[in-house]
Amino acid sequence: MLEVEGLHAGYDNLRVLHGIDLSVPAGHLLAVIGANGAGKTTLLRAVSGLIRPSAGTVTVDGRAVDGLRPERIAAAGLAHVPENRLVFPSLTVADNLALGGWTRRRSATPADRDRVLDLFPRLRSRLAQPAGTLSGGEQQMVVIGRGLMAAPKVLVLDEPSVGLAPRLVAEIFAALGRLRDEQGQAILLVEQNARAAFRVADRVAVMDRGRVVTTGTPADLAGDDRVQSAYLGGG
Ligand code: ATP
Numbered sequence: 001m002l003e004v005e006g007l008h009a010g011y012d013n014l015r016v017l018h019g020i021d022l023s024v025p026a027g028h029l030l031a032v033i034g035a036n037g038a039g040k041t042t043l044l045r046a047v048s049g050l051i052r053p054s055a056g057t058v059t060v061d062g063r064a065v066d067g068l069r070p071e072r073i074a075a076a077g078l079a080h081v082p083e084n085r086l087v088f089p090s091l092t093v094a095d096n097l098a099l100g101g102w103t104r105r106r107s108a109t110p111a112d113r114d115r116v117l118d119l120f121p122r123l124r125s126r127l128a129q130p131a132g133t134l135s136g137g138e139q140q141m142v143v144i145g146r147g148l149m150a151a152p153k154v155l156v157l158d159e160p161s162v163g164l165a166p167r168l169v170a171e172i173f174a175a176l177g178r179l180r181d182e183q184g185q186a187i188l189l190v191e192q193n194a195r196a197a198f199r200v201a202d203r204v205a206v207m208d209r210g211r212v213v214t215t216g217t218p219a220d221l222a223g224d225d226r227v228q229s230a231y232l233g234g235g
Contacts, residue, residue, distance in 0.1 A: 001024055001025055001026045001028075001060070001061060001153050001154050001186035002022075002023070002024040002047070002058075002059070002060055002078070002153075002154040002156075002186055002188060003022075003023050003057070003058070003059040004020055004021060004022045004023070004043075004047060004056070004057070004058050004059075005021050005056055005057045005059075006019050006020075006021065006055060006056040006057065007019065007020040007021075007043070007046055007047075007053050007055070007056035007057075007058065007066075008053060008054045008055040008056055009042060009043075009045075009046035009051055009052070009053045009054055009056075010042070010051075010054070011042075011051070015054075015210070016039045016042040016210050017039050017042055017043060017046060017053075017210045018209075018210040018211050019055075019056070019211065020043055020056070020207075020210075020211070020212055021212065022188075022205055022212065022215075024154065024186045024187065024188050025186060026153075026184045026185075026186050027180055027181070027184040027185070027186070028180065028186055028187070028202050028203070029176065029177070029180045029187040029189060029200060029201050029202050029203075030187070030188050030189070030201065030202065030203050030204070030205060031189045031190075031191055031197035031198070031200070031201035031203075031204045031205070032188065032189070032190045032191070032204075032205045032206075032207055032212075033190075033191055033192070033194045033197055033204060033205075033206055033207070033231055034206055034207030034208055035208065035230070036192075038207040038208055038209060038210070039207055039209070039210040040158070040159075040190040040207055041083060041158055041159075041190065042210075043190070043207070044080060044082075044156050044158050044188070044190055046058070047073075047078070047080075047156060047188070048070055048073055048074075048078055048080035048156060049065070049068055049069055049070040049072070049073040050070055050080075052067060053066050053067070058073075060073065060076045060077050060078045060153060060154055061076065061077045061153040061154070063076050065078070074150065074152075076153075077152050077153030077154060078152055078153070078154045078156065079100075079147035079148065079150050079152035079154070079155050079156070080147070080156050080158075081143055081144050081147045081155070081156065081157040081158065081160065082158050083158040083159050083162065085136070085139055085140055085143055085162075086143070087131035087132065087134070087139050087142050087143060088131060089130060089131055089132025089133075090130055090132060091130065091131060092127065092128050092129060092130060092131065093123055093126050093127050093128070093129055093131050093134070093142055094113075094127040094128065096131045096142050096146055097113060097116060097123075097142065097145050097146055097149055098113075098149070099146060099149075100145070100146030100147060100148070100149030100150055101149045101150060108149040108150070108151075112148070112149050112151055113149065115148065115183070116145035116148050116149060117145075119145070119148070119175045119178060119179060120141040120144075120145055120175060122138065122141070123138065123141055123142065123145060126138065135168075136163055136164055136168075137164045137165065137168030137171070137172065140160050140164065140168075140172060141172065141175075144157065144160065144172070144175075148179075152185075153186060154186045154187075154188065155179070155185055155186070155187050155188070156187075156188040156189075156190075157176075157187070157188070157189050157190065158190050159190055159191055159192055159193075160172055160189070160191075161173070161191060161192070161193040161196055162192070169193065169196050170196070173196050173197075173199065173200045174200075176189065176200055177200045180202075189201070194231035194232055195232060195233075198218040198221070198222060198232070199218070201218055202217070203215060203216065203217055203218075204216065204217070204218055204221050206221070206227060206231070214227065
């Protein structure tokens with residue numbers, strides 16, 4: 001559903017990505033982990049068109065999208081949930097969700113909203129509440145839900161766990177797992193929280209200095225001493 005081949009990208013004179021290959025089929029969750037500055041956020045920005053790749057291809061649902069503007073890539077079926085967790089604070093939860101439908105060629109339907117509320121039931125009782133009054137975890141649910149309102153083929157998320165209590169992280173990651181299992185959603189998840197990512201991912205890619213240095217199932221990688229000590233805090 002998402003294919004990335006030979007992707008190079010960066011900022012002005014700084015080359016950050018040096019040829020990234022990855023593939024996320026339907027019903028699959030790929031987690032990308034790596035140290036600060038490895039280029040994980042840059043990867044997602046290059047995939048979603050917020051920065052223009054200098055080389056390589058990005059394919060969403062069979063369509064080449066590299067070089068297109070972000071709104072065209074969104075219309076091709078990619079939803080990007082960025083790191084900053086921005087809701088429109090004075091708008092209600094319902095209105096925040098409704099805004100996510102705008103990237104779609106037709107408006108989001110009540111069925112789209114029901115899908116989101118089934119996934120994040122605690123938002124149902126807060127639909128009329130200004131989004132700025134929600135907890136951090138609930139705001140993260142709104143931002144993910146807003147992305148899902150566009151019924152994307154591919155959902156990409158940048159560190160959704162940052163700053164959240166472990167219970168909320170577990171709740172959000174469980175929702176991502178359900179989305180994959182029950183709806184066949186293709187998900188690309190960038191995470192610092194490797195332990196949480198390992199619990200939900202089908203495969204994990206480890207990035208270092210702009211390259212994918214290892215890929216495997218969580219079980220494979222948990223058995224790798226270097227991955228253990230660098231990312232899982234064990235020995
Ligand atoms: P983190 O986990 O800390 O968010 P990351 O793996 O997501 O790290 P990136 O944010 O992609 O890493 O950053 C990769 C490199 O690109 C870093 O050296 C960073 O300083 C640089 N960089 C990021 N954003 C910009 C920007 N807007 N302009 C210039 N350089 C940038």
